[in-house]
Amino acid sequence: MQHLLHNIKNKFRGISVDMLYYRCAKVYRLCEFACLMNALTLVQPRLGPYLQEVGYERWSREYSEGRQYNIMTTNISECINVILLKERELPVTALAEEMRSLIQRWHYERRTEAEKCKARLTPSAETFDTVYTVLDGDENGVVDLQARTCSCRRFQLEQLPCAHAIIAIRHSKRDVYDFCSEYYNSSTWKVTYAGVVYPLPHQGDWVVPNEVHDVKVLSPDIRSVKGRRRKSRIPSVGENAQRHKCSRCCQLGHHRKTCQNPIPLHESHHSSSSQLHSSGPSQNV
Numbered sequence: 001m002q003h004l005l006h007n008i009k010n011k012f013r014g015i016s017v018d019m020l021y022y023r024c025a026k027v028y029r030l031c032e033f034a035c036l037m038n039a040l041t042l043v044q045p046r047l048g049p050y051l052q053e054v055g056y057e058r059w060s061r062e063y064s065e066g067r068q069y070n071i072m073t074t075n076i077s078e079c080i081n082v083i084l085l086k087e088r089e090l091p092v093t094a095l096a097e098e099m100r101s102l103i104q105r106w107h108y109e110r111r112t113e114a115e116k117c118k119a120r121l122t123p124s125a126e127t128f129d130t131v132y133t134v135l136d137g138d139e140n141g142v143v144d145l146q147a148r149t150c151s152c153r154r155f156q157l158e159q160l161p162c163a164h165a166i167i168a169i170r171h172s173k174r175d176v177y178d179f180c181s182e183y184y185n186s187s188t189w190k191v192t193y194a195g196v197v198y199p200l201p202h203q204g205d206w207v208v209p210n211e212v213h214d215v216k217v218l219s220p221d222i223r224s225v226k227g228r229r230r231k232s233r234i235p236s237v238g239e240n241a242q243r244h245k246c247s248r249c250c251q252l253g254h255h256r257k258t259c260q261n262p263i264p265l266h267e268s269h270h271s272s273s274s275q276l277h278s279s280g281p282s283q284n285v
Contacts, residue, residue: 001025004059012044025060028153033062061157078233085231097200104197111193117186120177124184143168148179160184 005021017040024036041048056063080099081088087098117123141164142151149155154162159181161169169176182188200206243252249261 001059004054008047008050011050012047015044015047017043017047027060027062028157030062033060062153064157081233088231093203100197100200104199107193107195107197111190114186114190114193117189119186121180121184122186122189141165145169145172145174145179 001022005018008017008021009015020036020040020043024033024040027033027036037048037051040051051059057065080102083102084095084098087095090098140151141162143149143155143165145165145168148159148165150162150164152162152164154160155165161176161179165179166176169179244255245252246254246256246259246261248256248259248263251259251261
């Protein structure tokens with residue numbers, strides 16, 4: 001959603017549709033989606049056809065055909081790239097060891113957190129609504145407990161009972177937890193990080209088979225470009241790159257550890273001169 005919003009800002013300059021766009025992307029009902037799409041079209045007539053050409057199923061919850069837990073993203077790779085920014089300059093074996101150590105630490109922290117959970121669902125799933133309004137005017141929910149669906153579409157998209165479904169489940173005297181996806185169970189959470197990431201011995205103690213030792217690993221077939229290799233990520237269209245401010249010289253574009261500017265001495269010299277000037281009369285007295 002965020003990358004598409006950047007493209008919208010770059011293609012249709014001078015408009016501000018952030019709130020309308022996010023609301024349109026996150027609503028569950030078709031009537032709400034259509035109303036917000038009309039509002040977006042009123043702001044920019046060409047925006048409606050543009051979003052339709054992109055495909056509603058690519059960015060809106062209403063037209064999404066998948067579930068929350070079967071969508072592949074690149075978020076984890078982006079996180080690892082940022083964390084291992086300096087380690088990427090190391091040799092391959094040292095880089096692999098840094099990644100193994102990072103994954104080991106992540107598993108330990110999440111396994112420890114999961115072991116503390118005593119509820120049936122994970123903390124994020126346990127916080128569903130406790131105040132329900134089923135008779136909500138012309139948008140009343142029609143719930144099918146056997147198919148686990150609701151006309152508001154929140155039940156089937158999030159795989160957690162919505163407010164309408166909870167009322168229907170309690171009316172049938174059944175357990176609400178039985179209608180939650182197994183992915184939200186605390187037991188599934190614990191099993192996810194139950195595996196152990198073992199440390200590696202010293203490289204001199206490795207036992208490498210001959211068939212592995214004799215394999216020649218060639219460098220990747222890539223075209224090298226002139227100049228210094230880029231280390232930072234290329235910002236998306238419309239994305240504002242964050243600029244660091246040095247706490248040493250107060251300049252933008254670098255931080256204290258990489259600062260090469262001379263320390264300004266005029267301020268400290270001016271303050272010391274002021275102290276000497278103010279102390280003169282007191283000594284004369």
